[in-house]
Amino acid sequence: VVIAPSFADIFYNNCFKNGVLPIALSADEVDRIFKEIDANEGYQLQVDLAAQHVTLPSGEVIPFEIDNFRKECLLQGLDEIGLSLQHADAVRAYEAKRKQEAPWLFAS
Template sequence: MDKYQKLSGIAAPMPLVNIDTDMIIPKIFLKTIKRSGLGANLFDEMRFDRQGNEIEDFVLNQPAYREAEILVAGDNFGCGSSREHAPWALADFGIKAIVSTSFADIFYNNCFKNGILPIVLPQEAVDVLMKDAEKGSNARMDVDLEAQTVTTSDGEVFSFELDSFKKHCLLEGLDDIGLTMEKASAIDAFESKASTARPWV
């Protein structure tokens, strides 16, 4: 997982509440265990009609938001089943941060394991950011993980709270495997000692 950098990107407004994981990536696409390729099916049932044609008024199909890296969403984003394919699809599409008033717990934690920063802010702040996102591709938001701030295209700054361990993992690009590999020398030493003490094992 790459280290999380300061982000200056286009933000797409998605004011719907209760966007669940089946809306993010429908169950038909859960047959794969690969993290790549799912971005093409992100929000599939909202992005495409039954013939596979783009639905023009869906936000991520609009020219201004095709390269969006930030989502400003309604309350309770990522609810529903605990599928990790949801953050996989978002990350593969290019989404690096999501702003909402709340997230489902499992989805929230899965985001950090896949290089996505979920940002929780009060409704008043989300309303301002939503309005800013509606300006389109000419308005870029800044997300600073180190400073824990989101800045609108007009320079209005909002601070957010974040668990220090989750912040460390994103800044250092550490998923569960990366965290384990940080302890590789200690693990090797333990296994060597255990092998000497119990050679029959």
């Protein structure tokens, strides 16, 4: 998990490709969390991806937004390859059909 007020697009997208959850919170919330971290050794917060919130040691809950598709991929541990492999049968069926329709594309 990476928590910040904002993320560059490339970094944000690469986080999901690498199984990292980027959470964008307001600058005030991030500043407050960093101050609490500095003041409290062993500071821990909890992130609940399914419920889309961060819980601070005080019990305060801060919600965050995430695209449902990316959320489900993270919850299921799927990257782009894993997601594609879920549709392996459909890919094989398409390839077999395509070979019959356009065999010249598959000449060896």
